[in-house]
Amino acid sequence: MTVEDHPDEGPRRAERDAILRALGPVVNGIAATFGPVCEVVLHDYRRPAASVVAVAGEVTGRTVGGAMSEIGMRVLARGDDADHELNYVTRTGTGRTLKSSTMVLRDSAGTVFGALCVNVDVTEVGRVQGLLAALAGAGGPSPDTPVTTFGDDIDSVVDSLLDAHLPHDRSWAGLERPRRLALFRALDERGVFAVRRAIEQVAARLGISRASAYSYLSQARTAAEPGPHPTSEGAHP
Known part of the structure; x- marks a missing residue:
């Protein structure tokens, strides 16, 4: 919302x-x-x-x-x-x-x-x-700490989230439909599409059309369990 x-x-x-x-x-x-x-x-x-x-x-x-x-x-x-x-x-x-x-x-x-x-x-x-x-002889590897992108540019934050959720061993073209939907669902759950123009940015990064991005987002939300979804001017055609 x-x-x-x-x-x-x-x-x-x-x-x-x-x-x-x-x-x-x-x-x-x-x-x-x-x-x-x-x-x-x-x-x-x-x-x-x-x-x-x-x-x-x-x-x-x-x-x-x-x-x-x-x-x-x-x-x-x-x-x-x-x-x-x-x-x-x-x-x-x-x-x-x-x-x-x-x-x-x-x-x-x-x-x-x-x-x-x-x-x-x-x-x-x-x-x-x-x-x-x-x-003291108690040294050892520390657990991984998640990296957070802090910046004044919202585009860099969106890019960081996309990079974190796009499988490193696959391009968009190499993802099966379920994994494509899972990618859009993960981004949606993290509020990416509540940001104005984020849908266009994600589409450009993935090399797909704006219409295709809207379609995947709609399908991802439909496939998810019922409940409120973050919406914004950027998440509606």
């Missing part, structure tokens, strides 16, 4: 705007408390391609007007069923290890419309822990 405002939602729009304004000092306060290893980002999901409305700190290089990450897309895909994701570990494309929390924002009607995200760079902490473990 999307949280784009409709003409008759003036009071709710004003309420959401007021909540975001009130959180501005919170963004700066949290970042100042934890220092240079901390970044706090405030998102307005009504505009996924430019969701960052406030940021303090420089852990992921986010700037105001930047796009949501794939974590934000996942929240967007869950709609009003989304819940806070607290104290999870992820890794940036440059290899920095982050401990993060994403706290969803709701209006008085319970509609999810944004998120407050805290990212703490714990890369050096991990290195010290590894050194201490090695000295």
